[in-house]
Amino acid sequence: MKDFLELIQSLFEDVLFVPFHALRELELESWFAANALNWVFMLIAFVAFIFWMKQLKKFNDNNEENRDAKAHGFLGKNAEV
Structure with missing residues (x-):
């Protein structure tokens, strides 16, 4: 052992x-x-964050999200409007 x-x-x-x-x-x-590898990872994270924000803005500009107060079933009984 x-x-x-x-x-x-x-x-x-x-x-x-x-x-x-x-x-x-x-x-x-x-x-x-x-620390070069750390800088590379931070750059990748920054690029991914910018991409994600652009995608969110695109969906927000198209009004594809239901923004009602009861948009989800777990927020209340009468969620379906």
Whole structure:
């Protein structure tokens, strides 16, 4: 059992954490390079947010949404108007 646990430890320390160790070394040289992946993810999120807002505006301009106070059944008994 001890050998199995040491195998798991070795797997994580020698194989799976290698990219994290490389990022830790890179961070000492260049903070921006070490965080480049984070910047890419923030850019993707920003583009997705802008796309979503454009889609919402398009549907809002077409008046496709039912904006009655009782538009949904869980808001009251007489939801169907």
